Amino acid sequence: MDFGSASKLAPVGGPPPVSRADVVATQGSVNVELPPEQTVQSAQAGTAVKLELRARDRDAQSRAAFEQRTAVKQQQRQQSQADVKQSVDRRLVIEPRTRTVVLEEKDPRTGETIAQLPDETLLKLRIYSRELTERAQDDRDTRRHEIERIA
Structure with a gap:
């Protein structure tokens, strides 16, 4: 292979670096091409941590x-x-429609229910669900005993 025809690129020279009298170059510093107002100097090492x-x-x-x-x-x-x-008067009660154990906390002076586990809305939801299940079961049972006669 012949690479003899490849041209060599010459480095492009930039503007000369700005020399400032107020900046002292330290050992290991690098020249930068920044305007004098934007030049940065490294911070001096502070005192040791106490x-x-x-x-x-x-x-x-x-x-x-x-x-x-x-x-x-x-x-x-x-x-x-x-x-x-x-x-507080605590009692365990079995709710008859859902057959769920319910913990009730009542105020002994007023008889008012302070807290209940499970919550009343959850009990109502369980009652509703049980009723739907029982209705569906009854419907299935009645359909089994029906006989269709086509004449």
Whole structure:
């Protein structure tokens, strides 16, 4: 193969670099072709990072304060749960139409239901679903016993 006819490209020269009197070139710096107002210099190395031993003490104090607040909140929660247990009548009831076990919490003074598991809407949905299933079953049973006579 002959590559003798390939032309050589000559590098294109740009404008000469701007020399500034206020910028001191440091060892390892690189010339850039920026206008004087846009030139950048590397930042001087700062002082070494200082390790504050008092920060550990502050962390330990804040951790202790957090643990104390958590313990107080837990005691308050336990106290409120104990108060609720004393003032609530809990019963397990079997709902006759769905045959579902229902947990009811009632106020003993008023007899009002405070909470119920499962929710009343879910029980109604189960009743509706059971009725639909029973109707479909009845329809299937009556169709089996019918005899069609074509004359």
